Amino acid sequence: MSLIPHLINGELVTDNGRSADVFNPSTGQPIHKVPLASRETMQLAIDAAKAAFPAWRNTPPAKRAQVMFRFKQLLEQNEARISQLISEEHGKTLEDAAGELKRGIENVEFACAAPEILKGEYSRNVGPNIDAWSDFQPLGVVAGITPFNFPAMVPLWMYPLAIVCGNCFILKPSERDPSSTLLIAQLLLEAGLPKGVMNVVHGDKSAVDALIEAPEVKALSFVGSTPIAEYIYAEGTKRGKRVQALGGAKNHAVLMPDADLNNAVNALMGAAYGSCGERCMAISVAVCVGDQVADALVAKLVPQIKALKIGAGTNCGLDMGPLVTGQARDKVSGYVDDGVAAGATLVVDGRGLSVAGHEEGFFLGGCLFDNVTPEMRIYKEEIFGPVLCVVRVNSLEEAMQLINDHEYGNGTCIFTRDGEAARLFCDEIEVGMVGVNVPLPVPVAYHSFGGWKRSLFGDLHAYGPDGVRFYTRRKAITQRWPQRASHEASQFAFPSL
Numbered sequence: 001m002s003l004i005p006h007l008i009n010g011e012l013v014t015d016n017g018r019s020a021d022v023f024n025p026s027t028g029q030p031i032h033k034v035p036l037a038s039r040e041t042m043q044l045a046i047d048a049a050k051a052a053f054p055a056w057r058n059t060p061p062a063k064r065a066q067v068m069f070r071f072k073q074l075l076e077q078n079e080a081r082i083s084q085l086i087s088e089e090h091g092k093t094l095e096d097a098a099g100e101l102k103r104g105i106e107n108v109e110f111a112c113a114a115p116e117i118l119k120g121e122y123s124r125n126v127g128p129n130i131d132a133w134s135d136f137q138p139l140g141v142v143a144g145i146t147p148f149n150f151p152a153m154v155p156l157w158m159y160p161l162a163i164v165c166g167n168c169f170i171l172k173p174s175e176r177d178p179s180s181t182l183l184i185a186q187l188l189l190e191a192g193l194p195k196g197v198m199n200v201v202h203g204d205k206s207a208v209d210a211l212i213e214a215p216e217v218k219a220l221s222f223v224g225s226t227p228i229a230e231y232i233y234a235e236g237t238k239r240g241k242r243v244q245a246l247g248g249a250k251n252h253a254v255l256m257p258d259a260d261l262n263n264a265v266n267a268l269m270g271a272a273y274g275s276c277g278e279r280c281m282a283i284s285v286a287v288c289v290g291d292q293v294a295d296a297l298v299a300k301l302v303p304q305i306k307a308l309k310i311g312a313g314t315n316c317g318l319d320m321g322p323l324v325t326g327q328a329r330d331k332v333s334g335y336v337d338d339g340v341a342a343g344a345t346l347v348v349d350g351r352g353l354s355v356a357g358h359e360e361g362f363f364l365g366g367c368l369f370d371n372v373t374p375e376m377r378i379y380k381e382e383i384f385g386p387v388l389c390v391v392r393v394n395s396l397e398e399a400m401q402l403i404n405d406h407e408y409g410n411g412t413c414i415f416t417r418d419g420e421a422a423r424l425f426c427d428e429i430e431v432g433m434v435g436v437n438v439p440l441p442v443p444v445a446y447h448s449f450g451g452w453k454r455s456l457f458g459d460l461h462a463y464g465p466d467g468v469r470f471y472t473r474r475k476a477i478t479q480r481w482p483q484r485a486s487h488e489a490s491q492f493a494f495p496s497l
Contacts, residue, residue, distance in 0.1 A: 004034045004178055006041065006202060007185050009048035010195030015041050020175050020204070025091035025322040026312035028360030032089075034175050037203035042170075042210040045199040049141040049168035050216050052196030057138050057166040061114040064164045070191035071160070072108045075101065078187060082180050086151055087313040089177035091321040091362065092275045094314060097152075104156030106445035107463050111160040117468050118165065130480045136472040138166030139218040139242065143211045145232065147224045148174035148324050149278045149384075151181045157449065157463045158221045159188075163197060165471040170199045170217070172207050176324055212236050219470065221462065222246065223280070225382075226408075226454050233457035244458040244470055246450060248382040249410030252285040253439060254399045254425065255293050259415035263437070265300045267415070271439035272388040273308060273366045276323050277332075281411045281433070281440050284383060285372070287391050287399045294392045298347060298370050301388070305348045305366040311355050322355075322362040323385060329362040332385030336367050339378035339389075345370040350386060374402060382408070396421055404430045410451030413439050432456065 003019065005012040017038050021030035035041075056064075075082070079101055086097035110117075122133040144158040151173060159169040173181040178200075185200045201207060211217050212235045219242040222232045226247030236243040253271070255264055271283035288294035313321030323329045333351050340346050350365025364386060372379050372389040379389055393399045403412055413435035414425045422436045432451035435441030443449050443464065450461025460466040 001030065002032050004032050004182060004202065006035065006037065006045070007182060007189075007198075007200040008041075008045045009052075009199065010189055013041070013044070017041075022089055022176065022178065023325060024088055025324055025362045026314065026355075026358050028326065028358075028362060032179065034178050034202045036175065037201045037207045037210075039206065039210045042201055042203070042207055043214070045170050045201045046141060046214050046216050048196040049170055049199055052194060053138075053140055053168045056163075056168060056194060056197050059166070061118050061164070061166075064166070065112050065114040067188075067192045068108055068112045068114070068160060068164055071188050071193075072105060072112065074187040074191055075105050075108065075184065078183070082152060082183060084314065085180035085183060086177065087321070089179055090148065090151060091313045091324055092278075093318045093321050094316060096275050097313075100150055100153045103442070104153040107156045108160045110445040110464065111164040114164040117465075118472070126478070127480075129483060130478060132476065132478045135475045135477060136165070136468070137475055138472060140167060141170065141216050142167045142219040142221070142471060143170040143172065143217050144221040145172045145208055145211070145224070146174060146181070148176040149275065149280070151177045152184060154223050155181055155184070157223075157467075159198060161463060161467045162221075162471040163193070165468060167471055168197045170201060170211065172201055172203055172211065175202055175204060178202055208232070209235075212239065212241075215239075218242065220245075221470070223462070229457050230454075242470065244450075244460055244462060245456070246280070246462060247455050247457065248408055249280045249282075249451065249455055250285060250380070250382055250406055250408045251281060251283050251411045251413075252287050252399075252403045252406075253283045253412070254287045254289065254396070254403075254414040254416075255297060256289050256396065256414065256416035256418060256421055257293055258417045259293070260417065260437075261293075261296055261300065264415040265297065265304065267437075267439035268301070268388065269304050273305070273320055273386045276320050276364070277386040278324060278328075278384055279440075281442055282384075283413070283439055284387065285379065285389050285391055287393055287402060289393055289396055289399055291392060294370070294390055298368070298390060301368055302348055305368055308366050310353065310363060310365060312358050312361065320366070320386065322358075323364055324362070326362050328385070329364050332364055332383055332387065335378055335381070335383045335385070335387060339369050339372070339376060339387075342376045342378070344372045344376060344378060344389070374405075380406075396425070400425065400429055407454045408451065409453035410455035411435070411441055413437070413441060432461070
């Protein structure tokens with residue numbers, strides 16, 4: 001069984017310490033081993049990044065952008081290879097994997113605009129012969145810790161922008177599906193990135209703690225569960241680091257009585273069951289305003305859920321693959337058990353699904369609950385699986401109060417033809433990303449991604465304009481060149497214009 005290496009200072013590196021199995025979720029069998037880095041191995045990456053930083057920060061932004069242009073081309077040329085690796089180790093369908101990669105490439109395209117996004121601001125003659133300007137300078141060595149559910153896209157939220165801003169980067173990807181992440185980093189080197197500017201180190205909590213504790217690491221980006229996000233934010237900021245930590249979600253879709261129900265159902269099917277529900281932007285709660293809407297929604301969802309095409313992710317033409325691990329499947333099944341015990345109506349039961357030829361795979365069919373109430377665990381907690389809960393309310397105001405009362409505030413959407421209702425929803429809902437007749441309101445690369453409340457720890461969202469601000473420090477410069485033979489008396493009062 002092959003060992004997936006680290007990428008440190010431009011070289012593939014292995015160590016002889018601890019390791020973990022990487023599984024093919026469709027077969028349930030281990031296919032690789034991944035090293036779990038020691039602190040010594042992580043320090044090698046930190047040292048390499050620190051050594052590469054002076055030359056890279058002084059590289060003109062236009063030349064950094066040229067690397068990103070070549071990187072984008074290589075990603076597009078290797079789409080099939082990358083998608084295959086994602087599907088083999090994560091389980092998502094090939095089409096879903098390709099879609100993930102395309103959304104990641106959007107962020108590379110944004111990074112290609114480095115000369116524009118790094119322009120400072122200039123003001124001439126703010127005072128007599130005094131000019132002022134601001135400059136955006138890199139932080140130094142920065143790091144990213146990324147989740148299993150998007151092994152290509154989420155790292156591409158981070159390091160293309162961090163690197164094009166002049167920083168050097170250390171990526172700690174998920175140990176569950178690291179091969180595509182490593183390949184993409186190798187393509188970045190092939191695009192001409194100098195050694196040491198980008199490093200990939202595999203590991204678990206020990207590797208994360210090494211990044212948190214290293215004084216050389218100036219900023220940390222994280223995407224994952226809320227408990228870990230909160231831990232990284234607390235420990236990182238305590239040490240003076242800049243931290244953006246994106247956590248969990250419980251995303252609601254509100255269906256109004258005037259909604260185009262057929263379009264809403266089709267949207268919900270993809271938003272709830274795409275990628276087996278393993279998305280932080282997955283819709284896991286449908287809030288129906290009125291019993292008539294709820295009854296019609298459930299009636300239309302049931303046959304579509306039962307008709308889901310489920311199989312090995314590497315096969316074409318499927319709707320869903322397996323969950324990422326056996327533990328993930330069992331955890332989601334446990335939530336379904338809990339929902340039944342709490343009194344919710346299990347309309348479609350996906351437990352016990354067996355796929356012919358892949359009987360040991362980590363499969364679970366789509367599940368649908370009706371009559372879910374806010375005190376139930378299946379409503380309150382992030383399930384991260386193919387489970388959709390239907391909650392019934394009597395008004396838009398009641399629906400909005402339900403969402404605003406939830407601890408998470410990542411994404412939400414409303415299905416309606418009523419502009420007044422949509423405007424009220426967008427204005428008053430306490431959620432970071434909102435869709436109107438759009439089920440997955442993931443911002444494009446030139447906006448920024450992030451939730452509210454316990455879905456985000458930190459002040460700046462991921463990628464886009466906030467990403468530029470996160471990976472740079474603003475320096476304000478005020479400059480005066482006195483005219484010859486002009487002398488001014490000393491001033492002891494605070495200067496003003």
